[in-house]
Amino acid sequence: xxxxxxxxxxxxxxxxxxxxxxxxxxxxxxxxxxxxxxxxxxxxxxxxxxxxxxxxxxxxxxxxxxxxxxxxxxxxxxxxxxxxxxxxxxxxxxxxxxxxxxxxxxxxxxxxxxxxxxxxxxxxxxxxxxxxxxxxxxxxxxxxxxxxxxxxxxxxxxxxxxxxxxxxxxxxxxxxxxxxxxxxxxxxxxxxxxxxxxxxxxxxxxxxxxxxxxxxxxxxxxxxxxxxxxxxxxxxxxxxxxxxxxxxxxxxxxxxxxxxxxxxxxxxxxxxxxxxxxxxxxxxxxxxxxxxxxxxxxxxxxxxxxxxxxxxxxxxxxxxxxxxxxxxxxxxxxxxxxxxxxxxxxxxxxxxxxxxxxxxxxxxxxxxxxxxxxxxxxxxxxxxxxxxxxxxxxxxxxxxxxxxxxxxxxxxxxxxxxxxxxxxxxxxxxxxxxxxxxxxxxxxxxxxxxxxxxxxxxxxxxxxxxxxxxxxxxxxxxxxxxxxxxxxxxxxxxxxxxxxxxxxxxxxxxxxxxxxxxxxxxxxxxxxxxxxxxxxxxxxxxxxxxxxxxxxxxxxxxxxxxxxxxxxxxxxxxxxxxxxxxxxxxxxxxxxxxxxxxxxxxxxxxxxxxxxxxxxxxxxxxxxxxxxxxxxxxxxxxxxxxxxxxxxxxxxxxxxxxxxxxxxx
Amino acid sequence: xxxxxxxxxxxxxxxxxxxxxxxxxxxxxxxxxxxxxxxxxxxxxxxxxxxxxxxxxxxxxxxxxxxxxxxxxxxxxxxxxxxxxxxxxxxxxxxxxxxxxxxxxxxxxxxxxxxxxxxxxxxxxxxxxxxxxxxxxxxxxxxxxxxxxxxxxxxxxxxxxxxxxxxxxxxxxxxxxxxxxxxxxxxxxxxxxxxxxxxxxxxxxxxxxxxxxxxxxxxxxxxxxxxxxxxxxxxxxxxxxxxxxxxxxxxxxxxxxxxxxxxxxxxxxxxxxxxxxxxxxxxxxxxxxxxxxxxxxxxxxxxxxxxxxxxxxxxxxxxxxxxxxxxxxx
Ligand code: B12
Ligand SMILES: Nc1nc2c(ncn2[C@@H]2O[C@H](COP(=O)(O)OP(=O)(O)O)[C@@H](O)[C@H]2O)c(=O)[nH]1
Ligand SMILES: [Mg+2]
Numbered sequence: 001x002x003x004x005x006x007x008x009x010x011x012x013x014x015x016x017x018x019x020x021x022x023x024x025x026x027x028x029x030x031x032x033x034x035x036x037x038x039x040x041x042x043x044x045x046x047x048x049x050x051x052x053x054x055x056x057x058x059x060x061x062x063x064x065x066x067x068x069x070x071x072x073x074x075x076x077x078x079x080x081x082x083x084x085x086x087x088x089x090x091x092x093x094x095x096x097x098x099x100x101x102x103x104x105x106x107x108x109x110x111x112x113x114x115x116x117x118x119x120x121x122x123x124x125x126x127x128x129x130x131x132x133x134x135x136x137x138x139x140x141x142x143x144x145x146x147x148x149x150x151x152x153x154x155x156x157x158x159x160x161x162x163x164x165x166x167x168x169x170x171x172x173x174x175x176x177x178x179x180x181x182x183x184x185x186x187x188x189x190x191x192x193x194x195x196x197x198x199x200x201x202x203x204x205x206x207x208x209x210x211x212x213x214x215x216x217x218x219x220x221x222x223x224x225x226x227x228x229x230x231x232x233x234x235x236x237x238x239x240x241x242x243x244x245x246x247x248x249x250x251x252x253x254x255x256x257x258x259x260x261x262x263x264x265x266x267x268x269x270x271x272x273x274x275x276x277x278x279x280x281x282x283x284x285x286x287x288x289x290x291x292x293x294x295x296x297x298x299x300x301x302x303x304x305x306x307x308x309x310x311x312x313x314x315x316x317x318x319x320x321x322x323x324x325x326x327x328x329x330x331x332x333x334x335x336x337x338x339x340x341x342x343x344x345x346x347x348x349x350x351x352x353x354x355x356x357x358x359x360x361x362x363x364x365x366x367x368x369x370x371x372x373x374x375x376x377x378x379x380x381x382x383x384x385x386x387x388x389x390x391x392x393x394x395x396x397x398x399x400x401x402x403x404x405x406x407x408x409x410x411x412x413x414x415x416x417x418x419x420x421x422x423x424x425x426x427x428x429x430x431x432x433x434x435x436x437x438x439x440x441x442x443x444x445x446x447x448x449x450x451x452x453x454x455x456x457x458x459x460x461x462x463x464x465x466x467x468x469x470x471x472x473x474x475x476x477x478x479x480x481x482x483x484x485x486x487x488x489x490x491x492x493x494x495x496x497x498x499x500x501x502x503x504x505x506x507x508x509x510x511x512x513x514x515x516x517x518x519x520x521x522x523x524x525x526x527x528x529x530x531x532x533x534x535x536x537x538x539x540x541x542x543x544x545x546x547x548x549x550x551x552x553x554x555x556x557x558x559x560x561x562x563x564x565x566x567x568x569x570x571x572x573x574x575x576x577x578x579x580x581x582x583x584x585x586x587x588x589x590x591x592x593x594x595x596x597x598x599x600x601x602x603x604x605x606x607x608x609x610x611x612x613x614x615x616x617x618x619x620x621x622x623x624x625x626x627x628x629x630x631x632x633x634x635x636x637x638x639x640x641x642x643x644x645x646x647x648x649x650x651x652x653x654x655x656x657x658x659x660x661x662x663x664x665x
Numbered sequence: 666x667x668x669x670x671x672x673x674x675x676x677x678x679x680x681x682x683x684x685x686x687x688x689x690x691x692x693x694x695x696x697x698x699x700x701x702x703x704x705x706x707x708x709x710x711x712x713x714x715x716x717x718x719x720x721x722x723x724x725x726x727x728x729x730x731x732x733x734x735x736x737x738x739x740x741x742x743x744x745x746x747x748x749x750x751x752x753x754x755x756x757x758x759x760x761x762x763x764x765x766x767x768x769x770x771x772x773x774x775x776x777x778x779x780x781x782x783x784x785x786x787x788x789x790x791x792x793x794x795x796x797x798x799x800x801x802x803x804x805x806x807x808x809x810x811x812x813x814x815x816x817x818x819x820x821x822x823x824x825x826x827x828x829x830x831x832x833x834x835x836x837x838x839x840x841x842x843x844x845x846x847x848x849x850x851x852x853x854x855x856x857x858x859x860x861x862x863x864x865x866x867x868x869x870x871x872x873x874x875x876x877x878x879x880x881x882x883x884x885x886x887x888x889x890x891x892x893x894x895x896x897x898x899x900x901x902x903x904x905x906x907x908x909x910x911x912x913x914x915x916x917x918x919x920x921x922x923x924x925x926x927x928x929x930x931x932x933x934x935x936x937x938x939x940x941x942x943x944x945x946x947x948x949x950x951x952x953x954x955x956x957x958x959x960x961x962x963x964x965x966x967x968x969x970x971x972x973x974x975x976x977x978x979x980x981x982x983x984x985x986x987x988x989x990x991x992x993x994x995x
Pocket of ligand 2: 731732733734735736737738739740777869870871872873901902903904
């Protein structure tokens with residue numbers, strides 16, 4: 001008989017297929033979910049809006065312009081019930097991208113399930129719940145490190161006992177790559193993060209449960225377009241994870257040590273120019289996480305072709321879901337054992353990455369672990385991203401359609417009036433504000449007050465688990481903002497490091513010329529050209545702002561950069577007090593229409609109305625025109641990849657506004 | 666020209682009237698190096714001299730210094746809130762340690778200082794640290810002197826490791842040295858006499874517990890053995906729940922209360938004039954004055970009510986007349 005070990009006796013079952021979706025309110029998102037499930041999607045992945053993720057209700061000052069934009073707004077158990085209407089929670093597997101407020105959203109989910117008659121021990125799904133990568137990349141943190149780690153440990157301890165099929169945390173390497181991490185940094189920081197979490201849980205669960213705890217920890221990873229190396233990276237992760245379980249946590253059961261992960265493939269490399277090319281990139285990246293059976297993804301969600309333009313419409317997301325389905329149902333991918341077993345190339349790549357990762361993990365450990373090393377890791381990411389952008393500018397890193405072969409026919413895909421993206425109805429914010437106010441009026445206030453008092457008491461006790469009081473508050477009718485505010489009062493707030501100060505100096509011939517021009521203009525101004533880079537609103541996309549700030553410094557400017565999540569009046573006050581010559585705002589979350597004019601108004605109120613404003617980020621063409629009308633001097637988008645060129649524009653703008661003559665040609 | 670050089674005398678008058686909104690323009694002016702701006706800065710300082718004011722400016726000028734990462738900015742966040750709770754207006758001059766590279770700098774310190782942007786009685790301004798650790802930019806001296814006429818508290822945050830290069834002591838009425846628990850540096854410097862005994866010692870990160878308490882005890886016993894009974898040692902935590910902040914403000918106030926303010930400010934103005942002169946004219950300039958000692962002695966003979974700008978001009982005049990003719994420009 002022929003040796004058939006190169007075939008599986010039976011094809012594998014496909015991974016879980018999801019679409020990261022949600023917008024506006026619970027009703028509209030529920031409709032979208034049910035349509036997606038009807039198309040063959042096999043799990044849910046909930047995108048929340050930024051106020052929900054950072055713990056503010058729709059009527060909070062910081063929620064302005066952000067309500068229902070990048071995800072669904074969920075304030076209370078009524079919203080959660082509507083969101084999950086007609087979705088059978090005993091069978092559904094729901095992933096929630098929620099972190100600072102993870103304990104709260106999990107509580108709402110548990111309460112909604114109970115209202116559907118489903119007990120908590122039947123529930124399956126994931127709360128992302130990884131705070132360190134929020135500090136390092138994603139930006140939706142609320143509390144300081146200590147209390148945040150405790151919230152994570154509490155949700156893990158609670159679910160292991162009461163919601164045993166739940167993945168209480170996804171250790172995320174995904175967002176690190178999106179912030180510029182190399183493969184080595186990506187896995188070293190993710191593994192260090194996992195260690196910090198497990199060490200924190202170890203103090204809060206009985207020792208005999210640690211095997212179960214380890215088994216419930218899953219990962220959320222990334223796969224870039226260098227898909228061979230990316231696959232090797234995943235194999236390296238599985239080696240490290242197995243070792244960690246065995247050596248550090250004495251996990252005996254091999255199944256508990258298996259590396260389980262879900263994935264969203266790389267979006268950072270998806271381009272605004274010739275966006276149709278993104279479809280190929282996404283397909284190749286999907287191969288990185290499916291080709292080798294040994295480390296195949298458990299769940300996949302893919303971005304859409306229009307990733308760098310704005311939010312995807314249902315059709316755009318359908319196109320990406322179909323890619324998964326073609327891969328799983330049409331190809332023969334699922335019929336074979338691991339196709340890389342015994343591959344010299346693969347083994348070599350894995351060894352290389354492992355070596356680098358172990359070194360970098362040791363560096364983090366030396367500093368006392370991932371919590372203590374947040375500043376170090378953040379600075380390292382900013383510096384890696386700086387190098388990545390330099391390579392794009394020089395053409396060493398090829399991006400087809402951007403820095404190579406930019407010539408193109410007009411695209412029919414972006415020809416419609418909205419430019420091929422989803423635009424959320426601006427009325428949603430007012431509706432949501434009215435809704436939360438009505439909810440507060442109609443509920444049993446005494447019950448809510450009592451539940452929140454209990455929550456505060458538990459928060460202060462340190463040793464008690466936060467989950468029961470959180471579930472009680474959810475049941476009593478408290479809101480997302482109230483839960484988070486109670487804990488903000490108890491725990492304090494936090495501002496993550498920006499990492500920009502430590503970035504290495506960039507030097508190039510181009511920059512020397514630029515520096516001379518900055519010197520010349522500074523001389524004429526009397527003092528050094530001063531530039532404020534600001535991030536208004538709840539938007540956590542910091543990459544662009546960080547790199548602009550670093551390059552401006554390298555061009556010789558004095559740069560004020562205070563990090564993400566500032567109100568328009570904070571930015572305006574800083575600009576006025578610091579005496580800056582120009583303000584640069586970066587917004588990628590889609591709230592520019594509301595927030596940019598608000599900053600301009602605030603600048604006027606602060607007596608800095610004559611300071612020119614430039615804007616960068618994800619700004620659709622139609623909106624760029626509106627912003628210019630509102631007084632913005634220039635608008636930049638991802639296709640402007642030449643940072644020095646933007647710097648030259650900014651220097652020229654300052655010179656012009658201050659009557660400094662142009663340099664002699 | 667830029668809108669920076671609002672007339673110095675006008676700005677001085679606004680500060681004299683307690684107009685805190687003049688602060689940004691004052692900083693823009695004192696930071697400017699154009700000859701025009703320098704003249705206006707002199708006019709500003711002259712408009713705020715004790716002679717014009719009729720007394721020393723009433724602010725408490727506080728220096729907060731210590732190594733990078735020790736928690737100075739976080740502490741300032743709490744101090745500002747405490748001062749505001751005591752209804753005092755506060756100006757913060759943050760000298761950011763992020764070193765100048767390529768001439769440019771990244772200023773992020775103000776992010777650590779939580780302040781209500783609508784509160785007009787808080788002013789925060791960042792400047793890049795110069796090349797020398799602990800060195801003060803000429804602008805910071807001038808700014809502190811000027812803002813002291815309008816604000817109740819003027820704080821200067823600088824990086825210093827507790828050695829003599831900490832120039833903030835020349836400017837401030839009260840210097841608080843911030844100490845990292847677990848690091849023996851300050852203790853060693855004190856014991857070895859490398860560092861002058863500061864007015865107030867602050868141990869940060871008291872929330873870390875035992876290690877902070879040990880630092881507190883060690884510093885206290887070192888001070889006792891040095892016979893420095895007046896120096897308060899306070900432990901604070903700047904993370905929630907904050908602690909020790911009220912006590913620290915009391916200690917700063919107590920020092921200020923004991924101080925002969927006229928003498929301290931007079932010394933500060935004279936050192937300011939000399940520092941500006943040295944920045945401008947270097948070693949050669951100092952030599953023309955007969956050396957630093959001699960210059961200090963001469964300054965000591967000048968009218969105590971003169972402002973720093975006037976004193977510097979007097980130094981320049983003296984250097985010029987001391988130079989043999991034709992030996993260059995000063
Ligand atoms: C990387 C990325 C992330 C990273 C961010 C990491 C970080 N710390 O920055 C991670 C993974 C964390 C992330 C998370 C989210 N993301 Co995201 N993300 C992206 C992505 C893929 C790339 C953005 C990027 O960093 N590019 C690289 C930098 C260097 O480019 P840039 O910022 O555009 O800056 C360039 C120019 O725009 C310009 N520029 C920018 N700012 C400024 C400022 C000045 C002064 C100047 C002169 C120039 C300038 O110069 C730069 C150089 O070329 C975009 C899609 C895309 N491909 O563009 C989505 C995208 C921005 N994300 C999106 C969303 C929705 C989210 C989430 C809100 C999802 C959710 N519901 O939770 C989360 C939460 C984030 C949060 N807290 O706000 C949406 C926004 C939709 C919209 N605008 O309508 C996008 C467009 C994807 C999509 N189509 O859905 N994201
Ligand atoms: N645990 C603890 N950390 C603190 C405290 N004060 C500051 N820090 C942390 O120390 C680091 C440096 O603080 P920062 O105020 O910027 O220090 P500076 O460089 O001296 O101004 C930051 O990560 C702060 O969060 C404190 O009282 N307790
Ligand atoms: Mg500081």
